[in-house]
Amino acid sequence: xxxxxxxxxxxxxxxxxxxxxxxxxxxxxxxxxxxxxxxxxxxxxxxxxxxxxxxxxxxxxxxxxxxxxxxxxxxxxxxxxxxxxxxxxxxxxxxxxxxxxxxxxxxxxxxxxxxxxxxxxxxxxxxxxxxxxxxxxxxxxxxxxxxxxxxxxxxxxxxxxxxxxxxxxxxxxxxxxxxxxxxxxxxxxxxxxxxxxxxxxxxxxxxxxxxxxxxxxxxxxxxxxxxxxxxxxxxxxxxxxxxxxxxxxxxxxxxxxxxxxxxxxxxxxxxxxxxxxxxxxxxxxxxxxxxxxxxxxxxxxxxxxxxxxxxxxxxxxxxxxxxxxxxxxxxxxxxx
DNA sequence: CGCGTTTGACCCGCGC
DNA sequence: GCGCGGGTCAAACGCG
Numbered sequence: 448x449x450x451x452x453x454x455x456x457x458x459x460x461x462x463x464x465x466x467x468x469x470x471x472x473x474x475x476x477x478x479x480x481x482x483x484x485x486x487x488x489x490x491x492x493x494x495x496x497x498x499x500x501x502x503x504x505x506x507x508x509x510x511x512x513x514x515x516x517x518x519x520x521x522x523x524x525x526x527x528x529x530x531x532x533x534x535x536x537x538x539x540x541x542x543x544x545x546x547x548x549x550x551x552x553x554x555x556x557x558x559x560x561x562x563x564x565x566x567x568x569x570x571x572x573x574x575x576x577x578x579x580x581x582x583x584x585x586x587x588x589x590x591x592x593x594x595x596x597x598x599x600x601x602x603x604x605x606x607x608x609x610x611x612x613x614x615x616x617x618x619x620x621x622x623x624x625x626x627x628x629x630x631x632x633x634x635x636x637x638x639x640x641x642x643x644x645x646x647x648x649x650x651x652x653x654x655x656x657x658x659x660x661x662x663x664x665x666x667x668x669x670x671x672x673x674x675x676x677x678x679x680x681x682x683x684x685x686x687x688x689x690x691x692x693x694x695x696x697x698x699x700x701x702x703x704x705x706x707x708x709x710x711x712x713x714x715x716x717x718x719x720x721x722x723x724x725x726x727x728x729x730x731x732x733x734x735x736x737x738x739x740x741x742x743x744x745x746x747x748x749x750x751x752x753x754x755x756x757x758x759x760x761x762x763x764x765x766x767x768x769x770x771x772x773x774x775x776x777x778x779x780x781x782x783x
Numbered sequence: 784c785g786c787g788t789t790t791g792a793c794c795c796g797c798g799c
Numbered sequence: 800g801c802g803c804g805g806g807t808c809a810a811a812c813g814c815g
Binding site: 568569571573574580582584595 | 803804805806807808809
């Protein structure tokens, strides 16, 4: 069944896929390398279309560090403006593959609406900070995304959420819903991995787990295979920025979707997508957690928050929220 | 019983 | 080399 659905996914459009990092970010000055790369890409893409590790690295470096401190500094002003205007999440800093958001907590004893399910694996009191820092890891065993949550020392209702790593998976259930049932909303709150039993975390210990390798024969029912993320760069079109995606043995990525495909599934209009409750799980989440876009707007979610249990621990985990429904997409150029 | 949280211990990088 | 602090591990515990 799910396999059937997968088969209806249009094939990736390599022209979009392969211009991802370079053209998008205007890195045009490494000509020879890019030419060679594009030749190789063309060859390889006859077999499989998707970004390479180098694409990802390139995109990541451009995304998180390429803007550089200057841009970040320049953006600070607009960020402040944004903050005061909307009291939304604010990008506090970014480095390497980390970025920190400063967000208001939700008064409703809220839920972490970032579209992913996190598992708390540690809490640590931080020097010179009265508030402990909580450590969360994405429950998806293929995913190495992590986040740290701590209360701001000066503002009790503010959380500093640091995201590290990218989600190497996609909220696939949403994708399927998108694809087939544009009218039927997914599970409330953007629950992503709950359509089936949550996979167990892989045992830890020893060397760092290898990058996720996708079995070509992986069942279509695996909901976490969707890589690639799409960015909306403030303009009117989707931008296929990069793909932190599951990797095959040959280093290539699986399941990349083109701009057109994404538009087909989500509609190009970002506003539409944001305000369409059907679309609360998307590729964008692979970069910017859902909380950034639709924080605290659904109280019906039961799966995206680490708060659910008997926690007697002090800082209620990420009751993340903003007073505006979404972070203005103007924030994205600052992130990427 | 399974899953998630709690929490003390441990590991590791960094500065002195 | 040592101490400190941040990050992670993993056993214990609680909840549904």
